[in-house]
Amino acid sequence: MLRRFVATCLLFVWLMPAASTSALAQTTLSPEMEVRAKALFLQLRCVVCQNQSIGDSDADVAKDLREIVREQMLAGKTDDDIRNFLVARYGEFILLKPVFAWHTAVLWLTPILLLLVGGVLAWRATSRSPKSVKSDALSKQDENELQEILRQHRD
Template sequence: MAFAAPAHAVQPDEVLKDPVLEHRAREISSELRCLVCQNQSIDDSDAPLAKDLRVIVRERLQKGDSDPAVLRYVVDRYGEFVLLRPVFALHTLLLWLTPILAVLLGGFGIWRLARRRPAGPVRTLSAAEEAEVAALLRRE
């Protein structure tokens, strides 16, 4: 099962005759999110909207658009949410920096806890205190 090929939802009538264009279409489709499923690329989704997006991608490629131009066209039409990998920009900075901030804050917390521990040796009981503990234990 580990070596099984991923299931693609591309229908035979969508496949382009030119293998180079079809490969480009698959690469672009793997970067676009199905707006219905939201966890899958349009290449993996059976939703009607995903099929429409796959057709749009193939039409744009057949018209001669470059890969970035096709992605830009789809993003302009459907918004940045359609991208499976968000762009690194000012408005997505918090999205990209949150994992780094979480690790840094966790490390800082662990460092602070480590500093709270006593730095010196642990104090032992004096002989009189040990005798008192032994007497208490004998009574019980």
């Protein structure tokens, strides 16, 4: 049933060129603002799509969201204001870059922790005393034995 409905919707999207929303912006921004808006688009998830930002998606929801961002920007809101507004409306799901907070600390800090711990371990595994790095030449006896082995081997 749902599948049928979805299929119908898809077909409609395809068949209906003069649908309400268009890929084109209805709100026009100044060039500087447009650059800001485009950067912000890439940080917001198209909520119905699979892992696409609203800047990349052609879905109607993405178009609507782009329009909302533009309108808010025109109204003088900062990027943070707009993000907060959208989070209040759609939840944190909309942010492709999660906020840094207690519930995401593990996510953000793991790479740094790993680098630190790994770095310390690696540093300790190396030897900084020049002597220990140098290995002495073979003793005379060993050298003879080696030559014997090699002679046998290379025959």
